[in-house]
Amino acid sequence: MHAQTTTAVLPSPRPEIESRIEIDRSSRSVIIYYWTTSLFWLTMATLAGLISSIKLHSPEFLGGIEWLTFGRIRPVHWDTAIYGFGGLAASGTLLWLQARLCQVRLPYPTLLRVGCVIFNFGVLIGAIGILMGHSTGVEALEFPIWAMPFLVIPYVFIVIANFTMYAKKKTNHTYVSQWYLMAVTVWFPILVLTAEACTNFGAVDGVSQAIANWWYGHNVVGLFATPTGIAAAYYLIPKVIGKPIHSYHLSLLGFWSNAIFYNWAGTHHLTGGPLPAWTITLGIVGSMMMFIPVITIGINHHMTMLGSFHHLKTSPTLRFAVMGSMVYTLASFQGSLEALRSHQEITHFTHYTIGHVHFGMYGFFAPLMFAMMYYAMPRLMNQEWSSARLIRIHFWCTLVGMLVYTLAMCFAGVRQGMMMNDPSIPFLNIVRFTIPFLAMRTLGGLILLTGTIAFLINFIRIITPHRVTYDSPTLFTSDRDWDDVLEREKELAGTRLVDGGQTA
Amino acid sequence: MSRTLMLILGIFLTIASSVTGLIIIPNWQFQALKPVIKPDGQQYPAPYVGEAAIGRGVYIDQGCIYCHTQQVRMKGYGADIRRGWGTRRSVPRDYLYDRPHQLGTMRTGPDLASIATRQPSADWHALHLYNPQITSSGSVMPRFDYLFTEVKESSRVTFDAVKLPAAAVHDGVTHIVPTDRGRALIAFLKRLNQSFPFPEANQ
Numbered sequence: 001m002h003a004q005t006t007t008a009v010l011p012s013p014r015p016e017i018e019s020r021i022e023i024d025r026s027s028r029s030v031i032i033y034y035w036t037t038s039l040f041w042l043t044m045a046t047l048a049g050l051i052s053s054i055k056l057h058s059p060e061f062l063g064g065i066e067w068l069t070f071g072r073i074r075p076v077h078w079d080t081a082i083y084g085f086g087g088l089a090a091s092g093t094l095l096w097l098q099a100r101l102c103q104v105r106l107p108y109p110t111l112l113r114v115g116c117v118i119f120n121f122g123v124l125i126g127a128i129g130i131l132m133g134h135s136t137g138v139e140a141l142e143f144p145i146w147a148m149p150f151l152v153i154p155y156v157f158i159v160i161a162n163f164t165m166y167a168k169k170k171t172n173h174t175y176v177s178q179w180y181l182m183a184v185t186v187w188f189p190i191l192v193l194t195a196e197a198c199t200n201f202g203a204v205d206g207v208s209q210a211i212a213n214w215w216y217g218h219n220v221v222g223l224f225a226t227p228t229g230i231a232a233a234y235y236l237i238p239k240v241i242g243k244p245i246h247s248y249h250l251s252l253l254g255f256w257s258n259a260i261f262y263n264w265a266g267t268h269h270l271t272g273g274p275l276p277a278w279t280i281t282l283g284i285v286g287s288m289m290m291f292i293p294v295i296t297i298g299i300n301h302h303m304t305m306l307g308s309f310h311h312l313k314t315s316p317t318l319r320f321a322v323m324g325s326m327v328y329t330l331a332s333f334q335g336s337l338e339a340l341r342s343h344q345e346i347t348h349f350t351h352y353t354i355g356h357v358h359f360g361m362y363g364f365f366a367p368l369m370f371a372m373m374y375y376a377m378p379r380l381m382n383q384e385w386s387s388a389r390l391i392r393i394h395f396w397c398t399l400v401g402m403l404v405y406t407l408a409m410c411f412a413g414v415r416q417g418m419m420m421n422d423p424s425i426p427f428l429n430i431v432r433f434t435i436p437f438l439a440m441r442t443l444g445g446l447i448l449l450t451g452t453i454a455f456l457i458n459f460i461r462i463i464t465p466h467r468v469t470y471d472s473p474t475l476f477t478s479d480r481d482w483d484d485v486l487e488r489e490k491e492l493a494g495t496r497l498v499d500g501g502q503t504a
Numbered sequence: 505m506s507r508t509l510m511l512i513l514g515i516f517l518t519i520a521s522s523v524t525g526l527i528i529i530p531n532w533q534f535q536a537l538k539p540v541i542k543p544d545g546q547q548y549p550a551p552y553v554g555e556a557a558i559g560r561g562v563y564i565d566q567g568c569i570y571c572h573t574q575q576v577r578m579k580g581y582g583a584d585i586r587r588g589w590g591t592r593r594s595v596p597r598d599y600l601y602d603r604p605h606q607l608g609t610m611r612t613g614p615d616l617a618s619i620a621t622r623q624p625s626a627d628w629h630a631l632h633l634y635n636p637q638i639t640s641s642g643s644v645m646p647r648f649d650y651l652f653t654e655v656k657e658s659s660r661v662t663f664d665a666v667k668l669p670a671a672a673v674h675d676g677v678t679h680i681v682p683t684d685r686g687r688a689l690i691a692f693l694k695r696l697n698q699s700f701p702f703p704e705a706n707q
Contacts, residue, residue, distance in 0.1 A: 044635070047609075055644075055646065056612070056644055057635075059643075059644050059645065059647070061648050063646060063647055064646075064647055064649050066650045069566060069567070069646050069648070070567065070570065070571070070646050071566045071567020071568060071569075071570050071571075071646075072565075072567055073565070074567060075567060076569045089526075106564060111699060132542045133565035133566075134565070135564060135565060135567065135571065136564075136604060137564030137565075137604045137606065138604045138605075139569065139609065145559075166508065174507075174508075174511075179511065182511060182512065182515065183515045184517070186512060186516055187515065187516045187519050190516075190519050190523075194523055194527070198527060199604055199605075200604070202603055204527070204531045205599075205600065205601070205602065206534065206596060206599035206600050206601070206603075206605060207530075207534065207596045207599050207605065207606040207607075208527065208531040208534055209602070209603065209604060210599075210607045211526055211527060211531075212527050213604075213605065215522065215523075215526050215644060217528060219522075223519070227692055256514070259514070259515060259518040260518050263518060263519050263521075263522040264521075264522050264525065264526065264542045266522075266526070266554065266663070267526060269609055270607070271577070271595070272575075272577035272581055273575050273577075273607060274575055274593070274594035274596050274598060274599065274607075275530070275596065276530065276533065276596075276597050279526060279530050282525065282526065283526075286629065341581075345581055345582055348609070349610055349611035350583075350610075350611065350670065353609065353610070354610075376693060415582075420587075420611065421582050421583045422583065423583045423586040423588075424624050427587075427613075427614050428640060428641075428642050428643060431612070431613075431643060431644055432642055434645070435525050438644075461612070493648060
C-alpha cells in the first residue's frame, strides 16, 4: 500500500502528453509519405500551371510541341493539383487529425504507406497519359480510366483506417473536425465512382453527362477539399490560441447545412446551357443556401479568433489557418453570388471563374494544408523548422501571389464578359484586351512558385535529421535562418571531429 | 454507436439526394428524346461515324474544350446569337450522340457549336489549325502544325495540299497537307452544325 503511493508521487510526464507522443510516433512514417509527395505534386502542378499561363499570352512559348500543347498541360495542371497535391495533402491531414482526435494509434501503417505509393503511381501515369493524348475529355476527370484504380484502391485503405480509428476512439464525444473527416471518406468514393460511371463508362449520354460532370467538378472541391480545410481550421485555430470554439450549436448547423446544400450547387456551371431550366435553378438555389453554412462557419471561426489576433504576429500555423478561414468566407460569398443568372450572363465562360477557383484553392484550401503541416511536422519529427525567414517568404508569397492572380483574373473576366456580350466588339479585340492580365497571372504564378520552393526547402530540411536542435518553436519573430543553421551545423561538425580525434 | 450510424447515414443521404435529383431524374426525363428524321430520310442529330468520329477523338486529346464551348445560349441572354455563333439556342437533343460531352465552360476562343456554318471551308480550317496567325492575327490559339505535313517542292504537291499565303511561306514550305488526324479533326469541325430548327428551341 505504502509502496504504491510512493510510485504514484514519482515525477512522470503528463499521461495525455505521453499518449500524444505515442500517437504521433505511430503516424509519423505514414504522414511523411503523404505530405512529402503532396508537395512534390504541388510543385509539379504549379509548374504545369505556369506553362499553361505563359502559353495563353505567348502562344509561341514551347509552341508546336504536341505533348506540351495548352490543351494537354492545362488538364495536367488541374489533375495534379487536385489529386496529387489536394488528394495526398488532405489524406495526410485526415489520418493525422483523426488519430489525434480519436486518441488512438494510426492503424495499418504499412498498408497506408503502400497505398500512398500506389496513389502517387496513379497520379504519375494519369498525368503522363494526358500528355500522351489519352485524356478522357471530361473536365476534372481527365485521367485515363486505366489510371483510376490506382487512385481509388489506396483511397479505400484510407477509408478503412478512418473508420477503424473512429470505431476505436477513446473519447466520448466527437469533435466537429471529425464529422467533416468522416463525411469526406463517405462522399469522395461515391463522388468519384458515380461520376466515372456516368461519364467515362457511359452510363448516361449527352447533356446528362454534362450534369454529372459538373455535379462532380463542383463537389470534388466542395465535398473533398472544403470539408478537409474546414476540419483543419476547426482544429488549428482553437489549438493555437488556446480557446474553445465559439459555439457548438453553430458548428452543428454549419456542418449539416453544408452537407445538405453544397452537393446541389454544381449545375450552376451550366447556366444558359442546353438543359431544362429547373436543373440549373436547383443549382442556383443550392448555391444561395450555401450562405447559411458559410456564415455559420465564418462566425464560428472568426468569433473564436476575436481578441486573439495578436498571435498572428508570431504563429506561422495560425497565420496560414486564419488566412484560409478568412478566404473561405470571402470565396464562398463570391461563389454564391457568381451562381446568379444575371452574374453568370457576364462572367460565365470567362477568366473570372478561373480567378474564383484559384482564390478558393490557393487562398483557402492550400493555406490550411500548409498550416496543418507547420503545426504537425515539428511534433511528428521531434525537431523544429530550420528557417523562420523561409516561412515568412512562404507566407507572403502565398498571400501576394494569390491576390495578384485572383484580382487580375476576376477583373479581366468581368470586362471580358461585358465585351463578349457586346457583339459590335470583334472577338480578337477581346483576346488582345485580356493579354496584359494573363501576363499578370503569370507573375502571380511565379510568386506562388517562389513560395512553394521556400516551403519545399524548409520541408526537406525538417524530414532529414538535423544536427542542431532547438528547445523553442520556430516563430515568425524568431531570427532563425537558413544561413545561421548551416553555420551552426558546420561548427558542430567541427566539434565532433575534434572530439573524435581526442577519443582516438 | 447508434449516433455514429446516424452520422454516416445522414452523410450518405445528403449525397444520395443530389445524385437522384440532379442525375437520375433529369436523365430519366431525357430518355424520351429522339432524333428527327427529315423528309429526305436524313437523321438529325446523327451519330459520329468515320472520319468525324476519329476527329472528335483528336478534338478531345488536343484539349480544345479548355478554350472553346459547344453551346449557344438563348436569345437575350448574352450575345451568342447576335455574334453569329448560332441561329437558335442549343437544346438537349443536339447532344444525343455526344459521348463524352464537350459542352465546355470557357470562351478564350469563340463558341464552336455551329462552326461548320461559319467556316465551311476545309482549307480555312487547315490554315487556321496549322498556324492561327495566318487567318486570325493576334489569336492566342496554339499552332497544331504537327497535324500537317509541310511540303517544300511545289512540283510534288498532291491534290489535297493547301497553299500557304505568301506571307506565311517559310523555309521553302509553300504547301501543307493534313495528316490523317488533321484531316479527321477538320472533318469533325465541318460537322459541327446546330442549324436544324428544333421546335423546342423556340420555347
